[in-house]
Amino acid sequence: MANVVVVGAQWGDEGKGKIVDWLCEQADIVARFQGGHNAGHTLVIGDAVYKLSLLPSGVVRPGKLAVIGNGVVLDPQALVDEIDRLATQGVSITRDNLRIADNATLILPLHRELDALRENSNAGTRIGTTRRGIGPAYEDKVGRRAIRLMDLADLETLPAKIERLLSHHNALRRGFGLAEFGAEEIFDELSAVAPKVLPYMDTVWRLLDEERRHGSRILFEGAQGALLDIDHGTYPFVTSSHTVAGQAATGTGLGPKAVGYVLGIAKAYTTRVGEGPFPTELDDEIGQRIGERGREFGTVTGRKRRCGWFDAVLVRQTVRTSGIDGIALTKLDILDGFDEIKVCVGYRLDGEVLDHLPASQGAQARVEPVYETIEGWPGTTAGARSWADLPAQAIKYVRRIEELIGAPVALLSTSPERDDTILVHNPFEG
Structure with missing residues (x-):
């Protein structure tokens, strides 16, 4: 069984919380490796909705050990407040299910x-x-x-x-x-x-190394998305840490061999919170329609997210910078009912067609998307739990995305409910 790293393949807000929670059943430990309480995960478990900012998603699952690694910056009062809030929902946080790196x-x-x-x-x-x-x-x-x-x-x-x-x-x-x-x-x-x-403090690198050697399965959980990485993101409109998969090892004190399967999370369209370039942004009624149907508001801040078509160029770039083995594609149901759907397959910059996003801030602001138009589907994908439940054209859309990004879809999410997930390949099986 491989340890699994979960990373956002876009600018964050891709639905990592649900996927991590879905994978938690097979994991023994869920370790957070970067960021702080500036990111949020929303978990829907039955009738309960949990909003987490700093704590790893595994804390709401009995029998799982949640770990906050050295790569995280920790607001102690925010941690206490989050623990107290979960207590009102019946989730007890103790040393038995939470450890924090002493060098955080x-x-x-x-x-x-x-x-x-x-x-x-x-x-x-x-x-x-x-x-x-x-x-x-x-x-x-x-x-x-x-x-x-x-x-x-x-x-x-x-x-x-x-x-x-x-x-x-x-x-x-x-x-x-x-x-x-x-x-x-x-x-x-x-x-x-x-x-x-202090009761949660531990020497995390040693704890995780011992658990790994004893056969425990570790799920590494990142915050934000790879396009907000301090080096590989749309600098300077990025976060202040490394959000790519390689940080999973550095941010927990383990060596690179401890990291196994890398699962990238991507929406079937694209969103972004805050400032910065967004080549496929739709500042029109289509973008508004996607935002309303997808309830695109930030978990932490409540800020309205900018919305646009799926950008295969950016996700393909993330597949490479994070070494992604497979993609969990989320929110496919938001595209139900569109007559046609566009996918960005390249950029045009100063008369030249590019297959990647240039690093220059000025160039990023000037690139124009090159679109491929794909036929939409009249049926619904919401709540689908098998390929047989999907309209044929929706399957064609997913297959085309796989071709364009150079990675297979390992999981397909069709609603916020954790059971509305189509499993193609189990990441823990490597």
């Missing part, structure tokens, strides 16, 4: 405030962040001044680390003409939350 970087209130200050500023490029402090926390991590979870277990040495952090942040505050942060206030906040989060 913490998000502090000063990170959230800096994030908002930059996003609201007229200077520079507006990125469209969630203002939750993710980027500034990663900056402090690579700047070697971050507070990490393990630091809360040694309060005697914490004041010096806070002073080191503030030597940077208070200089920024002065630049904004704002009052400086006080070290005592930050110390008091961290010492107050420490007893609530």
Whole structure:
């Protein structure tokens, strides 16, 4: 049995939560390897709807161990709030089902405030962040001044680390003409939350290595999508971490051989939240129709998502940068009833046809999609659980997508309900 990495093959919001939950039955451990509480998963289990931001999807399943890896930036208060919210839905979070890497970087209130200050500023490029402090926390991590979870277990040495952090942040505050942060206030906040989060702390790299050697099946769960990767995404309109599959190993402390099957998640169309290039965006009644039928609003922020046709060029690019073995195609039912459906098969830039999205910000803003038109279908795919339940033209659409992206469809999702899934290939079987 192979360990499985789940990555978004577009700009996020592809329906990873449902797929991860569907795969959880076969996994022993679900490990989150990057991002923070700026991403969200919505799980629909029977009549219950769970909205998760920081916790791995496995926490709502009895008998599964959820792990937050070192690649994640952790807002301790957001974690406590999420645990308390799940408790009201009957989900108990204890050390038995949640572990957090001792070397995970913490998000502090000063990170959230800096994030908002930059996003609201007229200077520079507006990125469209969630203002939750993710980027500034990663900056402090690579700047070697971050507070990490393990630091809360040694309060005697914490004041010096806070002073080191503030030597940077208070200089920024002065630049904004704002009052400086006080070290005592930050110390008091961290010492107050420490007893609530330290019980989950563990040496995650060792835990996962031992579990892997004992035959436990690990499901690696990413946030956002590969096109928001800090290197391989539409820079600078990206997140602050690596979202491609290779981060699954780095973000949990395991070697690359621990990663087995890579499952990419892609919608049957394309959406994006926030700023940045979007070659197939539909700023018309068709785009509005897709958004309304797909209920395209962000899980975390509630922001309306931009909608467009399926971009095979971008997904094919992600297949390569993440080493995707198979695709879980979601929300096919949203396209039911369209007379014709378009798929982007290339880009036109300055008179030249390209088979990939160029890295340049200026070029990305200028590319025009080259479309292939595919006949739609009058029937419904909603709730289909076998190929026999699908209209013939819907199957042709799926097959054409496989050809264009260079990867097979391993799972097909036809509604938010976890059982409305057509299994073509089980990722855990490698």
